[in-house]
Amino acid sequence: MSAAASLPDETGAAAAEAPLLSVRDLTLHIPVPPHVLRAVDGVSFDLRRGETLGLVGESGSGKTLTALMLMRLLEPPLAALPRGEVRLDGADLMTLDEKRMSALRGRTISMVFQEPMTSLNPVMTVGRQIAEPLVRHLGLSSREAAARAEEMLRLVHIPDPARVARAYPHLLSGGMRQRAMIAIALACRPAVLVADEPTTALDVTVQAQILELLAELQREMGSAILLITHDLAVIAETAHRVAVMYAGRIVEEAPVAALFAAPRHPYTRGLLASIPKIERVPAPTLPEIPGMVPGAGDRPRGCAFMPRCARAVSGCAAEPPPLAETDRGHRVACWNPAHG
Amino acid sequence: MADPLLKVSGLEVHFPIRSPFLRQRVGTVRAVDGVDLEVGRGETLALVGESGCGKTTTGKAILRLIDPTGGSIRFGGEEIAQHGASRLAPFRRRMQIVFQDPYASLNPRMTVGGILAAPYEIHRIGTPADRPARVAELLRTVGLPSEAARRYPHEFSGGQRQRIGIARALALEPELIIGDEPVSALDVSIQAQVINLMKRLQAERGLAYIMISHNLAVVSHVADRVAVMYLGRVVETAPRETLFFDARHPYTQALLSAVPEPVPGRRRARQVLQGDVPSPAKPPKGCHFHPRCPIAQPRCAEEVPLPRVVAPGHAVACHLAAP
Numbered sequence: 001m002s003a004a005a006s007l008p009d010e011t012g013a014a015a016a017e018a019p020l021l022s023v024r025d026l027t028l029h030i031p032v033p034p035h036v037l038r039a040v041d042g043v044s045f046d047l048r049r050g051e052t053l054g055l056v057g058e059s060g061s062g063k064t065l066t067a068l069m070l071m072r073l074l075e076p077p078l079a080a081l082p083r084g085e086v087r088l089d090g091a092d093l094m095t096l097d098e099k100r101m102s103a104l105r106g107r108t109i110s111m112v113f114q115e116p117m118t119s120l121n122p123v124m125t126v127g128r129q130i131a132e133p134l135v136r137h138l139g140l141s142s143r144e145a146a147a148r149a150e151e152m153l154r155l156v157h158i159p160d161p162a163r164v165a166r167a168y169p170h171l172l173s174g175g176m177r178q179r180a181m182i183a184i185a186l187a188c189r190p191a192v193l194v195a196d197e198p199t200t201a202l203d204v205t206v207q208a209q210i211l212e213l214l215a216e217l218q219r220e221m222g223s224a225i226l227l228i229t230h231d232l233a234v235i236a237e238t239a240h241r242v243a244v245m246y247a248g249r250i251v252e253e254a255p256v257a258a259l260f261a262a263p264r265h266p267y268t269r270g271l272l273a274s275i276p277k278i279e280r281v282p283a284p285t286l287p288e289i290p291g292m293v294p295g296a297g298d299r300p301r302g303c304a305f306m307p308r309c310a311r312a313v314s315g316c317a318a319e320p321p322p323l324a325e326t327d328r329g330h331r332v333a334c335w336n337p338a339h340g
Numbered sequence: 341m342a343d344p345l346l347k348v349s350g351l352e353v354h355f356p357i358r359s360p361f362l363r364q365r366v367g368t369v370r371a372v373d374g375v376d377l378e379v380g381r382g383e384t385l386a387l388v389g390e391s392g393c394g395k396t397t398t399g400k401a402i403l404r405l406i407d408p409t410g411g412s413i414r415f416g417g418e419e420i421a422q423h424g425a426s427r428l429a430p431f432r433r434r435m436q437i438v439f440q441d442p443y444a445s446l447n448p449r450m451t452v453g454g455i456l457a458a459p460y461e462i463h464r465i466g467t468p469a470d471r472p473a474r475v476a477e478l479l480r481t482v483g484l485p486s487e488a489a490r491r492y493p494h495e496f497s498g499g500q501r502q503r504i505g506i507a508r509a510l511a512l513e514p515e516l517i518i519g520d521e522p523v524s525a526l527d528v529s530i531q532a533q534v535i536n537l538m539k540r541l542q543a544e545r546g547l548a549y550i551m552i553s554h555n556l557a558v559v560s561h562v563a564d565r566v567a568v569m570y571l572g573r574v575v576e577t578a579p580r581e582t583l584f585f586d587a588r589h590p591y592t593q594a595l596l597s598a599v600p601e602p603v604p605g606r607r608r609a610r611q612v613l614q615g616d617v618p619s620p621a622k623p624p625k626g627c628h629f630h631p632r633c634p635i636a637q638p639r640c641a642e643e644v645p646l647p648r649v650v651a652p653g654h655a656v657a658c659h660l661a662a663p
Contacts, residue, residue: 058527058528058529059498059527159615173616174391175616176616203390203391203554203617204390204554204556204595204598204599204600205390205594205595205598205612205613206390206616207598207600208597208598208600208610208612209612209613211600212610212612230527230528231600232528232602233557233599233600233601233602234600236600236601236602236603236604237600237601237604256604257604257605260602260603260604270529271528271529272602274528274529274531274532275528275557275602276531276532276535276555276557276558276560276561277557277560277601277602278556278557278560278584278596278599278601279560280581280584280585282560282561284539285536285539286532286535286536286561287532288529288532288533288536289529289532290533292497292499292500292530293527
């Protein structure tokens with residue numbers, strides 16, 4: 001089945017509905033005297049029911065920290081630093097006490113991590129790790145939970161689920177571990193799934209299996225997915241909308257077709273141009289973005305992309321551009337955006 | 341190929357599996373199981389495949405960083421598979437490697453100048469007095485300022501560190517550089533810079549490359565020819581365009597169909613492979629790919645398919661591939 005066929009109509013019912021998850025001005029400034037690292041700098045986005053929003057960016061863009069903040073998974077001393085608002089089903093996750101937050105985490109919002117080996121518990125069987133949230137959040141008996149765990153393993157297409165449920169994670173291959181982690185994350189049928197580079201550690205044929213699986217489970221459960229990745233090709237195939245991050249900010253956000261067909265931010269354009277594509281006659285050189293991403297401690301006062309930008313104008317150095325809507329659903333943070 | 345720079349035939353790297361108690365040999369991992377490859381002067385051969393297919397082990401065996409357990413490696417016409425350390429020394433200058441992880445492959449306690457001067461010291465080339473000039477020239481070649489020599493690896497970004505790794509590989513003016521996933525750890529905007537640099541250096545110096553990579557889109561930009569490995573064996577070898585647009589082996593076809601395309605709504609008909617790659621300690625009988633192959637026949641479980649030439653430069657190891 002093709003990915004295109006599974007994309008809901010962007011202008012249809014989903015868009016009209018109120019957002020399920022609403023993030024406003026999410027910020028993480030880390031004081032490291034004499035500097036302040038602006039790791040995440042005022043990130044806002046909405047996620048609707050049944051929708052996949054791709055959050056894309058390079059190393060250090062703040063995409064993983066954004067995810068950890070909205071899951072409230074930052075460890076002290078960072079845990080006290082996030083600012084902003086994360087509304088899920090009416091509650092503001094940023095102000096919930098830890099007890100109420102843990103009642104939501106794994107039940108209403110859950111997360112799949114990049115490295116399945118380090119995020120599974122090595123001394124607990126796979127079956128018990130899936131059963132744990134079912135007992136804890138849904139009050140199932142341990143026998144009911146064990147049966148549901150096997151069902152979940154079947155749902156994520158693990159062969160011989162009864163045997164795998166009794167196995168420890170180290171016995172599974174990378175792809176199987178990632179399936180098991182998805183089974184844990186989806187056990188309570190959460191409304192929101194945050195997937196942080198869920199296929200980056202996997203081979204390309206296994207990646208294809210996992211992306212297919214996520215799309216299938218989304219259709220079945222109606223969960224909204226925040227898909228965090230550095231890989232624009234993965235976004236092109238799986239997401240409905242995309243937000244591009246650079247140096248702690250969202251620089252462009254649009255429906256996936258619009259972003260790829262008519263990117264407006266010079267960084268998005270550079271990023272798209274620099275991806276190698278399989279072509280009969282490849283260009284002799286790949287388009288580059290000159291220079292490199294500035295560190296979180298030495299970002300320019302104005303637009304953080306300015307030092308690498310070919311479209312920079314005099315105003316760019318003064319003030320960071322706001323994320324402003326240019327077309328319906330297409331927002332760009334640039335003082336001199338390109339025209340489609 | 342007439343007079344290739346490198347000709348590898350029947351290369352085998354088998355590792356013993358020993359029992360933890362009596363150290364008895366209880367099995368064998370056939371990491372590389374009869375690989376044939378050729379690389380011409382100034383050309384790029386890409387070696388592609390998924391984790392565990394043996395592509396990195398093949399590269400290390402060619403460089404003699406791992407001892408092959410069988411087969412032949414001819415470099416510049418001379419057989420080197422069995423050479424000892426002293427007879428290998430001149431060949432070590434002629435073949436170099438660039439590693440995947442630019443964070444782990446540079447000594448953090450040496451300055452960049454020290455790292456780049458080391459090859460000259462080890463091979464006793466030039467005098468200590470002329471080394472700073474040689475180092476400055478290497479840095480210029482890879483697009484770094486000469487002041488970089490006084491700094492330490494941690495002061496550089498991933499892309500800059502990979503440039504340092506490339507400069508080190510260039511120091512002894514090798515004829516062949518093996519790049520083991522040289523851009524895999526880099527962000528896409530930086531990846532393009534390093535790919536372009538490697539292509540420019542090849543054009544200027546007539547270098548031959550073996551590019552080991554799992555990223556088929558990157559490979560399609562750098563390779564002249566491509567060899568696809570699966571579980572220790574080469575299943576298909578072809579010129580770049582043929583491999584990407586007229587692949588004959590069912591594994592190559594599945595691998596290509598799994599590559600996500602950066603164009604929304606325009607995905608190839610995908611052939612999702614079932615199951616995982618089997619362990620190289622217990623490879624399937626016959627064709628290694630047969631348990632996952634969508635077109636396998638009973639014969640495939642019994643007989644090992646030998647590479648068959650289907651067109652000039654295009655060989656396929658499959659009983660059923662269309663000629």
